[in-house]
Amino acid sequence: MTTQNPPILAIQGLHKRFGDLEVLKGIDLSVAEGEVVGLIGPSGSGKSTLLRCINHLEQPTLGRIQFRDTVIQESDRNINAVRTKIGMVFQRFNLFPHLTALQNIMLAPCKVSGVPEATAKKEALALLEQVKLAEKADSFPAQLSGGQQQRVAIARALALKPEVLLFDEPTSALDPELVGEVLEVMRDLAKRGSTMLIATHEMGFCKEAAGRVLFLDGGVIVEQGTPQQVLESPTEPRTRAFLSRVLNR
Amino acid sequence: MLFALLCLLPIAAPVRSFAQNSGDALDQVRARKKLIIATDATYPPFEYKDGGKLMGFDVDLGNEIAKRLGVKAEWLPLEWTAVLGSLEAHKADLILSGMTITEERKKKGYTFSRPYFLSGQSIVRRNDDNSINGLNDLKQKTVSVQDETTGMYAVQKIGVPANHIMKFDQLPEALTDVRNHKSDAAVADMPALKRLVRMSFGDMQIVGGIVKDEYVGAAARKGETRLAQAINEALAQIMTDGTYASIYKKWIQEPATTRMLGKLDAMRDQGSVTVKDTEEILSNAPTESAALNTGKAPGVSIRWNLLWNARKLLLEGAKVTLIVTFFTLIFGAVAGLLIALARLSAPPPIRALMVFYVEIVRGTPLLMQIYAIYFVLPAFGLSFDNPIKAGIAALTLNAAAYIAEIFRAGIQSIDVGQMEAARALGLDYRGAMRWVILPQTLRRVLPPLTNEAVALLKDSSLVSVISVTELMRVGKEVAANTAAPTTLYLGVGAIYLAMTLPLTSLVRKLEKTWQTDAGTGARPTRRQKGA
Numbered sequence: 001m002t003t004q005n006p007p008i009l010a011i012q013g014l015h016k017r018f019g020d021l022e023v024l025k026g027i028d029l030s031v032a033e034g035e036v037v038g039l040i041g042p043s044g045s046g047k048s049t050l051l052r053c054i055n056h057l058e059q060p061t062l063g064r065i066q067f068r069d070t071v072i073q074e075s076d077r078n079i080n081a082v083r084t085k086i087g088m089v090f091q092r093f094n095l096f097p098h099l100t101a102l103q104n105i106m107l108a109p110c111k112v113s114g115v116p117e118a119t120a121k122k123e124a125l126a127l128l129e130q131v132k133l134a135e136k137a138d139s140f141p142a143q144l145s146g147g148q149q150q151r152v153a154i155a156r157a158l159a160l161k162p163e164v165l166l167f168d169e170p171t172s173a174l175d176p177e178l179v180g181e182v183l184e185v186m187r188d189l190a191k192r193g194s195t196m197l198i199a200t201h202e203m204g205f206c207k208e209a210a211g212r213v214l215f216l217d218g219g220v221i222v223e224q225g226t227p228q229q230v231l232e233s234p235t236e237p238r239t240r241a242f243l244s245r246v247l248n249r
Numbered sequence: 250m251l252f253a254l255l256c257l258l259p260i261a262a263p264v265r266s267f268a269q270n271s272g273d274a275l276d277q278v279r280a281r282k283k284l285i286i287a288t289d290a291t292y293p294p295f296e297y298k299d300g301g302k303l304m305g306f307d308v309d310l311g312n313e314i315a316k317r318l319g320v321k322a323e324w325l326p327l328e329w330t331a332v333l334g335s336l337e338a339h340k341a342d343l344i345l346s347g348m349t350i351t352e353e354r355k356k357k358g359y360t361f362s363r364p365y366f367l368s369g370q371s372i373v374r375r376n377d378d379n380s381i382n383g384l385n386d387l388k389q390k391t392v393s394v395q396d397e398t399t400g401m402y403a404v405q406k407i408g409v410p411a412n413h414i415m416k417f418d419q420l421p422e423a424l425t426d427v428r429n430h431k432s433d434a435a436v437a438d439m440p441a442l443k444r445l446v447r448m449s450f451g452d453m454q455i456v457g458g459i460v461k462d463e464y465v466g467a468a469a470r471k472g473e474t475r476l477a478q479a480i481n482e483a484l485a486q487i488m489t490d491g492t493y494a495s496i497y498k499k500w501i502q503e504p505a506t507t508r509m510l511g512k513l514d515a516m517r518d519q520g521s522v523t524v525k526d527t528e529e530i531l532s533n534a535p536t537e538s539a540a541l542n543t544g545k546a547p548g549v550s551i552r553w554n555l556l557w558n559a560r561k562l563l564l565e566g567a568k569v570t571l572i573v574t575f576f577t578l579i580f581g582a583v584a585g586l587l588i589a590l591a592r593l594s595a596p597p598p599i600r601a602l603m604v605f606y607v608e609i610v611r612g613t614p615l616l617m618q619i620y621a622i623y624f625v626l627p628a629f630g631l632s633f634d635n636p637i638k639a640g641i642a643a644l645t646l647n648a649a650a651y652i653a654e655i656f657r658a659g660i661q662s663i664d665v666g667q668m669e670a671a672r673a674l675g676l677d678y679r680g681a682m683r684w685v686i687l688p689q690t691l692r693r694v695l696p697p698l699t700n701e702a703v704a705l706l707k708d709s710s711l712v713s714v715i716s717v718t719e720l721m722r723v724g725k726e727v728a729a730n731t732a733a734p735t736t737l738y739l740g741v742g743a744i745y746l747a748m749t750l751p752l753t754s755l756v757r758k759l760e761k762t763w764q765t766d767a768g769t770g771a772r773p774t775r776r777q778k779g780a
Binding site for chain 1: 671680
């Protein structure tokens with residue numbers, strides 16, 4: 001949790017307000033390279049908003065977000081460059097339905113980074129291999145199961161070789177029997193040393209794969225620490241209440 | 250409504266100043282060596298089309314007049330109401346269209362030549378209806394007329410209430426209305442009526458003879474007295490050297506009588522310009538008046554042979570309809586897409602402008618837009634050298650607004666997650682539109698776009714009013730020539746159907762395909778939670 005290296009991501013005093021509703025009320029967070037951070041908390045606690053602010057899908061109302069040496073700003077050039085370094089996986093996959101799995105993965109390398117098509121294709125096939133979907137390269141999203149779609153979406157997020165990966169409840173839209181295959185891919189990524197921020201309700205996965213767990217409630221970080229500290233012996237009553245609700249479901 | 254009027258205000262003002270600055274028509278005619286004559290080619294025997302060729306009394310006369318002015322005649326066939334507007338819009342120099350000289354028309358700003366034809370209004374009724382034998386019998390009846398003709402004025406004058414006057418674009422339609430017992434009688438020019446009864450309305454007869462003498466003249470634009478004077482001189486020559494008599498014999502199929510020619514000469518000052526030198530126009534014309542010839546004609550039925558004989562013309566018209574529809578669709582789709590994108594992402598002032606444009610187009614009749622393009626835009630120096638282009642332009646302006654709405658709805662129907670995923674990958678807004686949103690939109694809008702194409706194909710018939718000889722116009726012309734509107738309109742309808750049916754079945758097919766591969770990529774299952 002404490003590290004000598006400068007953080008890859010540093011967030012200070014982040015506020016986000018939607019009209020009258022303040023969703024984030026001052027978040028400070030720094031993430032070290034190679035760290036896997038689990039974000040837990042009730043619905044509406046601000047987990048997704050926090051992730052979406054990091055790559056500016058939502059404009060922060062207040063606060064500062066720094067990615068390595070770059071302060072993430074409004075300007076389009078800045079934000080597009082930063083976004084290629086920060087991959088994002090959505091709850092509802094958001095694959096492009098008019099493109100095959102392979103084409104979904106190749107789009108950003110070809111159109112954003114200008115990678116030659118042959119190279120992009122080779123790398124995309126390797127990524128499909130990594131998520132164990134090599135045989136589905138030419139399938140359209142509608143022909144894939146939810147779990148397969150989410151694995152393609154992860155491969156798509158990896159295509160630009162990002163330095164940070166954001167997962168916004170990646171298994172919440174899946175049937176229970178399909179959750180495992182997605183978590184397996186994510187576990188593999190964690191082992192490879194990827195820096196990941198994961199908003200999730202999968203406590204078991206957090207315990208096993210995360211180096212640090214943050215409990216968010218009401219737009220603030222209520223408690224944070226190792227998975228053992230937060231999940232097994234939480235000090236805050238709100239954390240305890242949440243965990244007992246989730247675990248006794 | 251106020252909105253639309255405000256928008257038309259700046260358009261209306263410059264038109265007048267343009268007309269005033271235009272100079273002398275006679276000099277223009279001589280400079281370009283062309284006399285442009287507007288006519289409604291659906292009014293036999295004065296002017297009509299046979300086998301696609303414009304002909305008739307006025308056409309021969311107009312060509313002779315041009316010859317004597319030392320220029321060539323160029324004919325501009327339009328709908329009658331458009332003919333009336335063609336001078337002020339500087340589309341034509343002269344109207345030769347069986348146009349009766351009246352004080353009202355003079356007041357409206359037409360400069361008439363001396364009369365060149367003695368005509369008169371007559372009444373036609375069904376053979377079996379003995380209750381109508383003269384003008385006074387019409388007061389309690391329903392009377393059909395051709396819109397904006399002296400026949401209509403005559404009926405109005407004897408006090409037939411407005412809701413008992415049925416107005417039609419063309420005379421055969423007015424007579425068909427009588428045949429169908431919707432009206433009791435029709436009032437129109439005697440020569441035209443005679444021809445129609447002879448050709449296909451044998452179940453009707455002309456009663457009461459000529460109700461009122463009428464003098465037909467050529468009309469020039471307001472203030473163009475020099476042109477009118479030159480036309481008068483040409484007419485005087487034509488009427489004295491025997492040319493007139495032979496044209497008359499050819500088209501009216503009677504000799505021009507001395508009595509008639511005498512009347513025409515006596516009324517030489519009937520036009521807007523006083524005839525200075527009196528020429529003797531009484532030639533060696535026979536004095537006998539030929540009897541009315543109301544021969545037998547076929548009854549009420551579809552005349553298939555007419556359709557068969559006109560097949561080449563009709564198919565030619567259908568081709569023009571397809572060409573107009575095709576180009577309108579292409580241009581309209583491109584413009585519509587740009588408008589839709591501007592409405593979604595351009596700066597607010599441009600966005601507002603696009604909304605304004607779409608609302609204007611959707612809130613006004615297409616017919617008005619077509620007239621505006623054809624008659625108003627030339628005042629700004631924006632003119633089309635050929636009516637097909639003007640028609641495509643007008644239809645495109647219209648279709649673009651509707652297609653823009655289709656695209657806008659299509660783009661907005663794409664899940665926001667698609668834009669977010671594209672942006673999260675580092676694509677800019679343009680790239681996301683180009684590679685992610687629009688390809689999906691295109692699939693979704695294909696069925697409504699095809700529907701628009703069907704609507705467009707049918708709406709393209711409206712450009713017939715600005716003389717585009719598309720299918721509807723050809724149908725009208727052949728109907729006028731053969732005096733068989735029922736047959737022709739049924740035939741034209743069948744051809745339209747033959748063109749639209751494949752399109753509508755295509756829509757159905759597209760909708761089916763779309764339903765089967767409509768995966769949005771996200772199949773949310775039990776738990777859907779946002780944070």
